[in-house]
Amino acid sequence: MLSSTSPADRSGLRRANLALLVRTVREHGRVSRAQLAVHSGLSKATVSSLVTELAQRGLVRSAGTTAGGQGRPGELVELRPAAASGIGLDVHVEHVSATAVDLTGDVLHTERVPLDVASLGPERALDELAAVADRVLAAVEARGGWVSGATVAVPGLVDTGTGIVRTAPRLRWREVTVLDGLAARTGLPLEFFGIDNDANLAATAEIDAGPANSPQDFVHLTGDHGVGGGLVCGGVLVRGALGHAGEVGHMSLDPLGRRCSCGRRGCWETRVGLGALLHACSTPDDPVRDPALHPDERMAIVRARAEAGDRRTLDALHQIGVALGSGIAVLVNLLNPAVVVLGGYFAALPEWLVDPIRTEVAAGVLADGAGGATVVASRLGFRASSIGGAVHALSRVLDDPTVVPIEDNEEAPA
């Protein structure tokens, strides 16, 4: 409780203040030292010293001066986007992918390899994932970029500490040592890699992108074959005692419902997952079911049919919307979020899903007006988890800018 200023404390304080400034510049874009002092609560002298160190580490650069006004013009600083990048790796039932994101959040590279992960088995899938990670890393480095790490998104229960996927029913993975496997295959140090549940990382991406004015309480739903929930309460991601929170897709809402990939009956994702949509809107030989298509292409087909008034597609979307609404009502009764963010395929089809969702939620929630909850489509869509993985990997730099090596600070060629 009392102040104590040992050298260790002082260097910890300086690191924390460097992190505060990097995040402030990241949030506000081009900003003067005087503005940084206001936003951070630090003195101008401290800000100057910190900005100098950030520039030495190549994290910020000068960006002209403030226009006119009274006193002398202030020098503006901005992030040097290429100073650090993070890679998000995505393991999906139909593909593996890697996405590199720079310090400002812009996507630099992305690569996707269609793959039947469940049939292939975890070892072959990790081979492909390591290869795609290597290629995206090489592409960033070829442009002079420095990558702080890579975080894997997995649709299942993950032990983030050991890097082991406990169970991922749709991948048919159990007890898969993902991070050790990636380190061995790439030759990169184990610490380079991180891992988390895909819905948690999607929520991380939403927090970073600021969904609907960054509410403190929101739920992000991944919309894919499986459905996961990133639950954010009071600004904090709910992880639970062992990190297994957010398994919304396996809420059993109907004792007589369909059999789920997890072996249980009536799980919510059997009614609202991508499989349920495809089953309801198409026949088995319909090209929309081709897993080699990019998810966005499949959704473009569904959208086109809905826009053309195709009755089967519209009925299917209505049915999905109603089922989504009844499960969202449970989440809203429990968590009273300000916003429910529809991710994945849901985000591609809001015109047809949001109305039935709203009707069901209004009917199913005890609080009037659904407790103030609004339902919005994610701007990140299918990319949310992989972008969240990249943001997670970048957080090492954002939390401690001194991890960026001081010698790597030259401006990269454009």
Place this chain on the structure above:
Amino acid sequence: MLSSTSPADRSGLRRANLALLVRTVREHGRVSRAQLAVHSGLSKATVSSLVTELAQRGLVRSAGTTAGGQGRPGELVELRPAAASGIGLDVHVEHVSATAVDLTGDVLHTERVPLDVASLGPERALDELAAVADRVLAAVEARGGWVSGATVAVPGLVDTGTGIVRTAPRLRWREVTVLDGLAARTGLPLEFFGIDNDANLAATAEIDAGPANSPQDFVHLTGDHGVGGGLVCGGVLVRGALGHAGEVGHMSLDPLGRRCSCGRRGCWETRVGLGALLHACSTPDDPVRDPALHPDERMAIVRARAEAGDRRTLDALHQIGVALGSGIAVLVNLLNPAVVVLGGYFAALPEWLVDPIRTEVAAGVLADGAGGATVVASRLGFRASSIGGAVHALSRVLDDPTVVPIEDNEEAPA
């Protein structure tokens, strides 16, 4: 971020340190200044100065000296229980009650008035609640105690800021201005009163009492006609955007289920509330249904029948346990709590409920071993919400010991 030591900051720091010491003494019981310094991280000189002020305010008193050892014996301090008390007020569909709790958490007085709150209407119910609050307050003061406030527990959606109950279906209350009503009736200042949802206050009481080694992630279920959830994630009570989180009783888990007091169908509490138990285990003229009986007396009847092997009672309890388990599985999939605490009537009957709950939870949760969640009976039972209200009222003193008037510090007669 930087240190700043204006007089206002220093007095804020001193208040925070006084609060830290009161909570430390409260947790550890009789404790020496040296031990307080260790537990709090404050210097011995600071602890001495703070303990002197706490003694002047009558919050602590000396309690002998430490035994033997090498150096000179240390003086022990302990809380002066009567220095401050809080009152918990409970509005229940079958009664109103008030419970006074002293600084150490011991119950000083409790009074319960059986009442058909839903039929009586809110104005008459508030008359009774104000009267019982007055009587318990007078009883504490007659013993020389000082009461820091009174907090009302209501089974419904509460706006804690304005003191308005938005909706409490089982009470048939909508938009009831509870705190203004109590202040007007008692003549006490509005600030004397607080209000919250009953499940939130029950969880507050559990945190205070330390359920099963105080896990950071647990769920408390109130078990009464209605069923509420106090959801604690990462040590923090989940309130949601408008404070309406935790309405677990109104999760719709069965689209074809029974009609609920809220007007919806299939709400979980229609299957696990006290009404469902009484319906399943007794006929309408059975004395166990008499609402004038204390809830503990009714549960004693059910226990006696179960212990005697009464088939109807045992079947009813099994049925409730199975239904409890299927809803708890949803909560565990979502929140991954370390502990699910069964409150209210559930806590009186764990021998018959816990086994079917465990079976259902093991079957319904994606994570192996129910994600580590254990199911335990609350030690507080039906009293959890009112004790939580008293703890909430006491938190004014625990958060800022300087609210206790310095003149009121004489030892009360025993």
